Amino acid sequence: xxxxxxxxxxxxxxxxxxxxxxxxxxxxxxxxxxxxxxxxxxxxxxxxxxxxxxxxxxxxxxxxxxxxxxxxxxxxxxxxxxxxxxxxxxxxxxxxxxxxxxxxxxxxxxxxxxxxxxxxxxxxxxxxxxxxxxxxxxxxxxxxxxxxxxxxxxxxxxxxxxxxxxxxxxxxxxxxxxxxxxxxxxxxxxxxxxxxxxxxxxxxxxxxxxxxxxxxxxxxxxxxxxxxxxxxxxxxxxxxxxxxxxxxxxxxxxxxxxxxxxxxxxxxxxxxxxxxxxxxxxxxxxxxxxxxxxxxxxxxxxxxxxxxxxxxxxxxxxxxxxxxxxxxxxxxxxxxxxx
Amino acid sequence: xxxxxxxxxxxxxxxxxxxxxxxxxxxxxxxxxxxxxxxxxxxxxxxxxxxxxxxxxxxxxxxxxxxxxxxxxxxxxxxxxxxxxxxxxxxxxxxxxxxxxxxxxxxx
Numbered sequence: 547x548x549x550x551x552x553x554x555x556x557x558x559x560x561x562x563x564x565x566x567x568x569x570x571x572x573x574x575x576x577x578x579x580x581x582x583x584x585x586x587x588x589x590x591x592x593x594x595x596x597x598x599x600x601x602x603x604x605x606x607x608x609x610x611x612x613x614x615x616x617x618x619x620x621x622x623x624x625x626x627x628x629x630x631x632x633x634x635x636x637x638x639x640x641x642x643x644x645x646x647x648x649x650x651x652x653x654x655x656x657x658x659x660x661x662x663x664x665x666x667x668x669x670x671x672x673x674x675x676x677x678x679x680x681x682x683x684x685x686x687x688x689x690x691x692x693x694x695x696x697x698x699x700x701x702x703x704x705x706x707x708x709x710x711x712x713x714x715x716x717x718x719x720x721x722x723x724x725x726x727x728x729x730x731x732x733x734x735x736x737x738x739x740x741x742x743x744x745x746x747x748x749x750x751x752x753x754x755x756x757x758x759x760x761x762x763x764x765x766x767x768x769x770x771x772x773x774x775x776x777x778x779x780x781x782x783x784x785x786x787x788x789x790x791x792x793x794x795x796x797x798x799x800x801x802x803x804x805x806x807x808x809x810x811x812x813x814x815x816x817x818x819x820x821x822x823x824x825x826x827x828x829x830x831x832x833x834x835x836x837x838x839x840x841x842x843x844x845x846x847x848x849x850x851x852x853x854x855x856x857x858x859x860x861x862x863x864x865x866x867x868x869x870x871x872x873x874x875x876x877x878x879x880x881x882x883x884x885x
Numbered sequence: 886x887x888x889x890x891x892x893x894x895x896x897x898x899x900x901x902x903x904x905x906x907x908x909x910x911x912x913x914x915x916x917x918x919x920x921x922x923x924x925x926x927x928x929x930x931x932x933x934x935x936x937x938x939x940x941x942x943x944x945x946x947x948x949x950x951x952x953x954x955x956x957x958x959x960x961x962x963x964x965x966x967x968x969x970x971x972x973x974x975x976x977x978x979x980x981x982x983x984x985x986x987x988x989x990x991x992x993x
Contacts, residue, residue: 566943689970736901736906738901755923756921756976758919759920759922759923760917760918760921763913763920765950766923768924773945788899788951790924790943790944790947791899791944791947791948791951793899794897794898794899794950795898795899795901795950796898796899796900796901796902797900797901797902798902848940857917
C-alpha cells in the first residue's frame with residue numbers, strides 16, 4: 547500500500563518536495579493556508595540574479611505537482627504523534643494518518659513598521675521589498691517620477707533589538723536587483739543602497755553588484771540608516787553615517803525601500819507548538835544536526851525543508867526539498883521494511 | 886555689533902542633495918571604471934606617498950561622490966603617478982589614468 551506523506555506548506559519547498567515524493571511513489575497530501583499555492587514566490591515579480599520571472603518559475607514548480615492532493619486555505623488544527631505515524635486533523639475537517647510529515651512552513655517577512663525610525667506605515671514614500679515587487683507585478687509603480695530612491699539593507703536582520711540577530715541572506719541580492727530595476731524605470735533618478743556589508747555570496751551575485759555599479763550607477767553607501775523624517779514638501783529626509791568616510795550624511799529621497807528580513811512563520815510556529823518542536827535562539831526550528839541532517843527533526847518521521855530552519859535562497863530551498871524527499875524515502879524504507 | 890569672539894564651525898556633514906553630481910557624471914563618462922570601486926583599500930595600502938602624506942584613491946573617489954572636491958584633490962596632491970595602485974586594483978580600474986582624469990575635470 548502507498549504510504550501517506552503530509553506536506554505542510556505550499557511554497558517552493560512544499561511544492562518541490564511533494565513533486566519528488568510523488569515520483570518516489572508516495573501518496574502526498576499537500577496543505578497550504580493561503581488561497582493559492584506558491585508562498586512568497588507567488589507575490590514576487592522577478593528573481594535575482596538574472597531577473598527571471600517569478601511567475602514562470604512558480605508555474606514550472608506547479609506543473610510538477612499535478613496529481614498531488616492539494617488542500618488550499620487549510621491549516622493543521624491538531625497533530626498527534628502515534629506509534630509509527632502521525633494523526634493530523636485539518637481545518638477543513640479531514641483527518642489524515644501520515645507515515646511521515648514534512649514541515650515546509652517557510653518564513654514571514656519582518657514587520658517593517660517595528661523599526662519605527664524608518665517610518666513604514668507613517669510616510670507614504672516608505673515601502674518594503676515586497677511592496678515594490680507587488681508594484682512591479684501589478685504595474686503600479688508611482689507615476690510621478692522620483693528624483694531619488696534609497697534602499698535600506700538589513701531591516702529586521704542582523705538587529706538584536708529587532709529580535710533577529712541573523713542575516714536573512716537574500717536581501718542584499720534582492721536590494722541590488724531592485725535598485726537596478728527601478729533605475730531602468732526611472733533612469734534619471736539617483737539610486738542609493740545603504741548597506742553594512744554586501745553579502746553577494748551566490749553564483750552571479752557579484753556580477754549583479756558590478757552591473758549595478760557600472761551600468762546603472764547605483765551609489766552604495768556603507769552605513770545603516772538611522773532615521774527618516776518627512777520634509778515640508780512631503781519628501782523623505784534620510785540620515786545615515788557614511789562609514790567609509792566616517793562622516794554623517796543626509797539625503798532627501800522620494801522613495802525608500804526597506805529590505806524586510808525573514809522571520810519564522812507564524813503558521814510554522816503553531817505546528818511547532820502541537821509537537822513541542824524545539825527552536826534555536828534565532829526562532830527557527832532545530833534540525834537533528836546542522837551539518838549532517840538539516841532535513842531531519844529530532845522527532846522520527848518529522849522532517850523540515852526550506853526556510854523553517856533559517857533564511858534560505860530559492861535554489862537552497864529547492865535543494866532542501868529534494869533532499870528531504872530522499873530522507874523521507876529512506877526513513878519510510880527503514881521503518882516499514884518487511885523483514 | 887560687538888564681537889564676542891564666537892564663530893560657527895562649518896558642518897562637516899555630507900549633504901547629497903547639494904553635492905555637484907554633474908562633474909562626477911562627467912568624470913564617469915570619461916572614466917566609466919570609477920563606478921566600479923568597491924572601497925577595498927588595495928590602492929591606499931600599496932601607496933608609497935601615503936606613508937608620508939594623506940593619499941588615497943579610494944577616499945578621493947568617495948569624496949568626489951560626496952561632493953567634497955577640495956578633500957579629494959588634497960588626497961591626490963602627493964601622488965607621484967607611480968601606478969602601483971593600478972597594479973593592485975582587483976576591479977581592474979586604471980587608477981593612474983583616473984587620477985589624471987580627476988585633475989582634468991576638477992583640477993584648477
